[in-house]
Structures are given as C-alpha cells and as structure tokens.
Amino acid sequence: RIIRFHVVNQRLAPVPIEPRGVVAQWHRASGQLTLWSSTQIPHLLRSALAGMLNLAENRTRVIAPEVGGGFGCKLNVYREEALTAYLAIALGKPIKWIERRRENLAATTHGRDLIAEVEVGVASDGTILAMKARFVCDMGAYLQLFTPLIPGFAGLMMSGCYKIPAIAFEQVMVFTNKMATDAYRGAGRPEAAYIAERAIELVAAELGLDPVEVRRKNFVSKESFPYTNSTGLIYDSGDYHAALDRALGIVDYKKARAEQAEARNDGRLVGIGIASYVEICGLGPSAMFPQGVQGWESSTVRIEPDGKVTVLTGISPHGQGQETTFAQMAADALGIDIDDIAVVHGDTAIVQYGVGTFGSRGLTLGGTAMMMSIGKLQDKLKRIASAMMETPPEQLTFHNRTIALATDFAKAIPLQKVIAAAYDYKNPLPGMEPGLDATSFFEPPGCNFPFGTHIAVVEIDPETGVVKILRYVAVDDCGRIISPLLVAGQVHGGIAQGIAQALYEEVVYDDSGQLLTATLMDYAVPRAEMLPRYELDHTVTPSPLNPMGAKGVGEAGTIGSTPCIVNAVMDALAPLGIRHLDMPLRPDKLWHAIRDAGKA
DSSP states (O other): OEEEEEEEEEEEOOOOSSOOEEEEEEETTTTEEEEEEOOSOHHHHHHHHHHHHTOOGGGEEEEOOOOOOOTTTTSSOOHHHHHHHHHHHHHSSOEEEEOOHHHHHHHSOBEEEEEEEEEEEEOTTSOEEEEEEEEEEEEESSOOSSTTTHHHHHHHTTTTTBOOSEEEEEEEEEEOSSOOBOOOTTTTHHHHHHHHHHHHHHHHHHHTOOHHHHHHHHBOOGGGOSEEOTTSOEEOOOOHHHHHHHHHHHHTHHHHHHHHHHHHHTTOEEEEEEEEEEOOBSOOOGGGSOTTOOOOEEEEEEEOTTSOEEEEESSOOSSSOHHHHHHHHHHHHHTOOGGGEEEEOSBTTTSOOOOOSOTTOIIIIIIHHHHHHHHHHHHHHHHHHHHHHTSOGGGEEEETTEEEETTEEEEEEEHHHHHHHHHHOSSOOTTOOSSOEEEEEEOOSSOBOOEEEEEEEEEEOTTTOOEEEEEEEEEEEOBSOSOHHHHHHHHHHHHHHHHHHHHTOOOOBOTTSOBSOOSTTTSOOOOGGGSOOEEEEEOOOOOTTSTTOBOOOTTHHHHHHHHHHHHHHHHHHGGGTOOOOOSOOOHHHHHHHHHHHHHO
16 A cells, blocks of 8 residues: 655754854965854865955965854855955954854754655555655755755655665755755754654554564665665665664563553553664765865874874864864874874864865764874884884784784884884985875765664653653664764764754744744753653674774764654554654644544
C-alpha cells in the first residue's frame, strides 16, 4: 500500500550565546584592513571582503576571536561586516557594530522551514519499496551562502538508514519577506531524519508492526558498506543494527513496553520513541560546494627550536574544542606533553588559507591535515636521528621526549637533541633543508556518515499537555573517538537543540510579515529544568576515508533527538487515535489534541 503524510520542519533561530559582532580598523600607512568578526569562516570572509572593497587579500586581515557559538548562522558573510569595513576605510577611524538579541533573532540567518508531502510505498511485511516527497522550502527574502543547498541535503538523505530502492523528491523554493534561511546545526539532515523516522513509525502503525522490527527489516546491512543509496550518496561505513541493539539494551525495551502497558491501563499517556539516524559529515570534496567555497582543509605544524610545537589550523573552532583535541593528537604523535602544544586558528595573517568549521569537518579534515604535517616532521626527525644513532629510520619511534628504537625504548636519543640538529645544521644531511616546518592540505575523497539510535520515554500530563521526558538514551557512532569528554559535550548540546525543536522553538511571523518572536521572552529556548538527564553510549565503526577513522559528531544529537521525541509523544497519544501532530509539540497544542480526541 501507499502511506501518505505531511510533515513540517518549522523555522528556527540558531540563538548562539553571543550574537554577532564586528570591529574594523583601517591602517592608512600600510593600506591594511583588520577586521575582527564572530565568524566561522575567517578566510572565506577575507576573500569576500577583499573582493567587495577592491582590496588585496594580503592587505586584508580577518581575526575570529572567541566567537560565542555559531551553530551555522555565523557561516556567512553579512552586510554588517562589509559596511563596517567600508566605514572604517572611509572615515579613517575604528568602527564597531555589535548585534543586539532583537537584531539577532530578526536578521541573522534562520534554519529549517521545510514542509514535506511524503508518500511511502510499502509491502505488507513492512519492506519499504519506494519513497517520494515534495518539499516546499521558505528561502526567506534572498539567498545566503548555502540557502538553496540545505533542502537538497534533506532529499538526498531522506532514505536514512534504510535500503529504499526508489526515491524521488521535488524541491520548490519560495521567496518571502522573512529572514533568509541557511545552515543551522544539521543543515538538511535533521529534516531528512525526521521524514525517514516518521515514515517508519507510520508504516509500523499502519501495518500493526513493532517499529523496531520495521527498522531491522529495512536497515542497510553491515556487509553492504560502502553503500550507495538511491540518490547516489556513498555511505562510507556503518553498523545500524549494533547501535539499535545497544540502545534497546540500555533502555531494556521489553521491560519498557511492559511498563508502558501498565501505565496505559492506569490511564496514563506514556510513549516510547525511537529514532535511528544517519548523517553526512566531514563535508567535502570541493566538487560538492558552490563556486568560491572549497572542500579541503589545511594545517601548518612548526616545531620551535626549544621543542615547543605550534599548530596552525585552517578550521575555526567556536566551541567544539579542537584546540584540546588537536593538542592531544600532536602530543601523542610526537611523544611530548600536551602543554607543549599551542593551537592557533582564526587569524588570516598568521594561519595559512583554510576553509573553516561547519558540517562537523573540524576533526576529520582539519585533524587529518594536521596529522599529515606531523607525519612529514616525524619523517624528517627520524632521518636526522637515524644519522645520529646509525639506525634505519623505519625502526625508530617517538616516546617520552625521545626518538627511540621501536623494539627497545632504552636505546634512544633526546628529542631536543634532534630538534637542535635540525636548526643548528652543522652536519647537514643531503637533500634536507634546515628547520622543522610543514604544511599540508587535505582534500577528502568523500564524506563521512555517522549514525546512531536514540530512544526516549515520555509521559504527557492530559490536564496540561506538558511533556515530561522520563528517560533519554543516545547511542551514537562517530567512528574513532579522540576526546570522549568533548564528544559527550557535543552530543549533550545537540540533543538539547533537537528537543527544543520537537517541543518548544518556532520563529513566528504574523500575516503582515511582522516578527512576533523577536526577543527571548517570546522565542522559547528551553531552560535547564526542561531537559532530561542523558544516558550516553556509543559504538565505534571507523571511517575508511581518513587515517584516524574518525567521523563528525557536532550535529548528531540534533539529528537523532527531534524525531525521537516526536515519535515518543505520538506513541503516547496513539491510544487516543492521534497519528501525527506538527512540531513544536507545545503543551497548548497537545492539550487541545487530547481534548478533541476525548470529545470524538
């Protein structure tokens, strides 16, 4: 049969903890512009500014200081950056512009705003045969950097974790007098996961099947990777059954269903929601981006004469913590202390040209470029040590501030002695230059596809419509994990934003185009007591596309949590005959639905 449904991914405001800000200074004598901006893309901003103001790029300096969060909305070149720079040049004085929260909610890019009419062709045993969708996408008043690309991700990824033989989607873009939409944490993948996971739940309900079994029946098998889905995307690696089984085990699914049955017998509205997601991360290669945006990333690593290490990275972290992760990786590779590593980013006058931080590409691309540079320095240091120790370089390794024989750490030479030889250069090796400095650019062969399963148990108060999240279990797979604490932090924040979309947040305009959610008194960002305690776990399925085997995790929580919560709420309402409600599932909407179902 064919199952048809309508879903809405409402318009959202990214709401970084700090709004945007710009300071511009013109140095008349040197003819150099310096611009400080809370941006995720300092080098791309530099190129755009130089082009708009007819300046040379080597006379245009952009510095991205502590940005205060971005979530995608600072992945753009905004008019205020150009205007502030222009006024600084015209007036010969420093110019500052700081965005207020009201301006931020009105004039910084929004996310989502996609309406989908979906049809799913399904066999009687729950096998999904085909999927078709028509998207109506509110672009806002004009296009920003990635505006038309974002809904396309939703179409390309709407098969989710499932082997669906035939897929078609139509993307209709509508211009309105709202703010432009663009990347917001997940950027098209949350929309895709929401469509896929609501489809699974509605198929299960239509056929009277357990949604877990429908997922298992349609999952791409572990043996099928690398897997090309029906829209042509090549999933690098995955084991969807393992993540689902781990989550089911943590929540004790059979027991949870038994407790739900008891609660329903007592008249309580308890629901269990499941969402198995896959996303596209490590965005590249360059061919997938619009003109003027690259897919590679860069890094320069320099070992100073005193043995300290400086890492210059082209990515621009704004809360993800790559300063810590990169320092850990460099310290491990060189056998030195993490405090000896300085990670520098966000200054175009110091850092070689880079692309920036978005699409969970910081570690997989920026980290790989850094490790390529470290590898070049390791090879050079081993060649120098080889001559000093009269040992083949391939038999040497880095250990505890020495270069040692890999089979016997007691046979070693202090790393500082080898570094000094590289700089002193009294006995040069043939074909080797002095110094210890290496730059690398990494162009990925494809994207990474992290995945996972989230499960929520919720209860709805029928008297108020308030949703209480009783349990929230998240099992994510981002490949090899470098820093578990930072991964957990990214998942925590992502789940918070996904729950917010499911239950609370929505940008609202009135019929005349006036923004009604123009302050944080009106736009419902959740408070701490509105969020549950998370139970986190992970599986590890390395990616073959980078030497670390890592995948991205910055958006995982957002992608898995929204359909998980909506599925749980709809499961709680199922005994009342309610099959679907559009987000956000605020208390008033649920209270009216429960009341109307009771009347019926």
